[in-house]
Amino acid sequence: MRLTLRAAAITLAAIAATFGLDPFRNYQLATAAGVFAAVAGLTVLIGLTGQLSLGHAVLMAAGGYGYAAAATATADVAPLPVALLAGLIGAALTAGILGLLLGLAAARLHGPYLAGLTLALVIALPSAANVLPLGGEQGRSAPLLPVPEALSSLIAIEQWHAWLAIVISAAAVTPLVALRSGRHGLRMRAVLDDETAARLSGVNPGPVKTGAFVAGAIPAGLGGAALAVATQQVAPGGYGIAFSLLLVVAAVLGGLGSIGGAAIGSVLVVALPWLIDTAAEAVPADLGRRLDGNLAVLLFGAVVIAVTLARPEGIAGLLTGLRRPKTAPSEPAPTPPGEAPPSNDSKPSTNTER
Amino acid sequence: MERFVFLLSNGLARGAVLALFALSLVIVWRAARVVNFAQAAMAVVAVYAAFALTAASGSYWIGLLGGLLTGALLGAAVERGLMRRLPNRTPLPGMICAIGLVMVLQAGLAIAFGPQHRPMRPPFSESPIVIGGVPVLSPYNLFVLATAAAVMGALALLFAKTSLGLRLRAAAFAPETSRLLGVRVPRMATIGWTLSLATASLAALLLVPVELGLNPHSVDLLFVNAFAVAVVGGLDSPIGALTAGLGIGVLVSLVTGYVSAAAAPLAVLALLTAVLLLRPGGLFAAKEARTA
Numbered sequence A: 001m002r003l004t005l006r007a008a009a010i011t012l013a014a015i016a017a018t019f020g021l022d023p024f025r026n027y028q029l030a031t032a033a034g035v036f037a038a039v040a041g042l043t044v045l046i047g048l049t050g051q052l053s054l055g056h057a058v059l060m061a062a063g064g065y066g067y068a069a070a071a072t073a074t075a076d077v078a079p080l081p082v083a084l085l086a087g088l089i090g091a092a093l094t095a096g097i098l099g100l101l102l103g104l105a106a107a108r109l110h111g112p113y114l115a116g117l118t119l120a121l122v123i124a125l126p127s128a129a130n131v132l133p134l135g136g137e138q139g140r141s142a143p144l145l146p147v148p149e150a151l152s153s154l155i156a157i158e159q160w161h162a163w164l165a166i167v168i169s170a171a172a173v174t175p176l177v178a179l180r181s182g183r184h185g186l187r188m189r190a191v192l193d194d195e196t197a198a199r200l201s202g203v204n205p206g207p208v209k210t211g212a213f214v215a216g217a218i219p220a221g222l223g224g225a226a227l228a229v230a231t232q233q234v235a236p237g238g239y240g241i242a243f244s245l246l247l248v249v250a251a252v253l254g255g256l257g258s259i260g261g262a263a264i265g266s267v268l269v270v271a272l273p274w275l276i277d278t279a280a281e282a283v284p285a286d287l288g289r290r291l292d293g294n295l296a297v298l299l300f301g302a303v304v305i306a307v308t309l310a311r312p313e314g315i316a317g318l319l320t321g322l323r324r325p326k327t328a329p330s331e332p333a334p335t336p337p338g339e340a341p342p343s344n345d346s347k348p349s350t351n352t353e354r
Numbered sequence B: 001m002e003r004f005v006f007l008l009s010n011g012l013a014r015g016a017v018l019a020l021f022a023l024s025l026v027i028v029w030r031a032a033r034v035v036n037f038a039q040a041a042m043a044v045v046a047v048y049a050a051f052a053l054t055a056a057s058g059s060y061w062i063g064l065l066g067g068l069l070t071g072a073l074l075g076a077a078v079e080r081g082l083m084r085r086l087p088n089r090t091p092l093p094g095m096i097c098a099i100g101l102v103m104v105l106q107a108g109l110a111i112a113f114g115p116q117h118r119p120m121r122p123p124f125s126e127s128p129i130v131i132g133g134v135p136v137l138s139p140y141n142l143f144v145l146a147t148a149a150a151v152m153g154a155l156a157l158l159f160a161k162t163s164l165g166l167r168l169r170a171a172a173f174a175p176e177t178s179r180l181l182g183v184r185v186p187r188m189a190t191i192g193w194t195l196s197l198a199t200a201s202l203a204a205l206l207l208v209p210v211e212l213g214l215n216p217h218s219v220d221l222l223f224v225n226a227f228a229v230a231v232v233g234g235l236d237s238p239i240g241a242l243t244a245g246l247g248i249g250v251l252v253s254l255v256t257g258y259v260s261a262a263a264a265p266l267a268v269l270a271l272l273t274a275v276l277l278l279r280p281g282g283l284f285a286a287k288e289a290r291t292a
Helices: A002-020 A023-049 A056-075 A080-108 A111-131 A157-181 A183-193 A195-200 A205-231 A241-254 A259-280 A285-291 A294-310 A314-323 B002-032 B039-057 B060-081 B092-113 B139-161 B163-173 B175-180 B185-210 B220-233 B238-258 B263-278
Strands: none
Touching (some): A002 A157, A023 A056, A023 A157, A023 A241, A056 A111, A056 A205, A056 A241, A080 A111, A080 A205, A080 B263, A111 A241, A111 B220, A111 B263, A157 A183, A157 A205, A157 A259, A183 A195, A241 A259, A241 A294, A241 B092, A259 A294, A285 A294, A285 B092, A294 B092, B002 B039, B002 B139, B002 B163, B002 B220, B002 B238, B039 B185, B060 B185, B139 B163, B139 B238, B175 B185, B185 B220, B220 B238, B220 B263
């Protein structure tokens, strides 16, 4: 209940913030909201179960394609809100099924094997778009959702799309927060810490890993749907290896396992490249063209290395460190510091259940 | 039939390059128990060095030598400066750091040299020799096959027959015991990285002249395919890397020739998925330690 209230408050605050932004910023906010949903899924997957997925962009793309297909099919026969809902269900289903397949593979793999498999998946996405009926390079278009009559004098289309994206990602992330602090989150940490010990305490690692992959995939798919709402299309070019790595960067920067960190990380990876490219326009044209897009990637790479070397808990850990300077000395705990420990009533259940 | 022979021989040459790159992944895995996701980006730095040296001196061979040296030095530098400082309880920090390194190196190269494809000229002709009316292998492909075979043979000798090879294997297999027996384990890791990156640079140097040209991303696909090779063969097994490399090289060449170039990554993905699901440790891997 408290969680729902908190989620509603944050969502309302974000929606209120859209009034202070111009249309382009609102478009960026919609993008950041979609990315946030995906990064939240990814950060829980990496931080709680240690499974590094380099292919979360493909899960977003799967959600986008699922949304486009379902929403386009229903838009002809049903009113737009129904089409939006159908599209979201389609997005969650496609991403969830792809995540389940990956998760089944992930349960048998560890560390580098999984990362390599997901990397091969990203590289194969443009080929898949050409070979499967996904519309090739152009991709699929999604229906345009116009501003409702009652609001049309009040807000612009970009702001409306930002609202939709914010609500979608709130709906995607809130269950994830509940999952993370509940008994399933505890099981994931147990598996990450010591698989053998987890098995001895009656936690079966296979289903836990697979479940974590599905739980990380569905928000990513909904995030892809939010991007499709904002851009009215989904194409393979937008979900390449560079974007996929940016999702990992956002999760690492924010602090692996932290949802609040994921929010900060996704705003950074959306806003910083744009800021740097705007600044690069000021330098001479030739140099500017070289810096365009590359300088941001260079900075992100350097920061990722620095964060991994110096502060593995990321920005989220930095903030909690400021808030509570006198906590226990930081030992290599699997949970990022400052996160609420799982409630006590869920603990004994892991001993009795299989 | 002619087409088949041509695709087969072309696939073997590609497969030799793949096997070489996969072997470099196997070496670094055996030496330090990490999969280096930055292998492609580091190798492409070496290719840029070779390109610049060839352009300055006019000789392909000086460029080749310089590229190999650059790759080897970069390998040692990354191991000493970066990988050694990471916690090695789990593989995650190493992989994430490697991803950061990929972004730094590729963006740095794009800023320094621009994103365009620069043509690299192979030292031998690329038009195939015709035997009995059937175009078979080009001189350059012969050169690639011979070089790959020589390097793999030399590495096999190094690991199997020399004292250094024994120390490298011991340090990777049982670091604690090796240290007690007087092996300088950290130095072995550095040597492993150096050898691995020199091998990877060689593979990249052999590949780029037959591709579109030199670009910060021109080795990416080789890495993904070589990773598939290393996994199919088992990350622990050099023989596996060789066999799977030739096999996947031929597979990619045949799929590209008979279906389409777009289908090749899908074929590799399908094969990788199938092998990982049926034998998660690879086809040639030794049995892992028991877990429970």
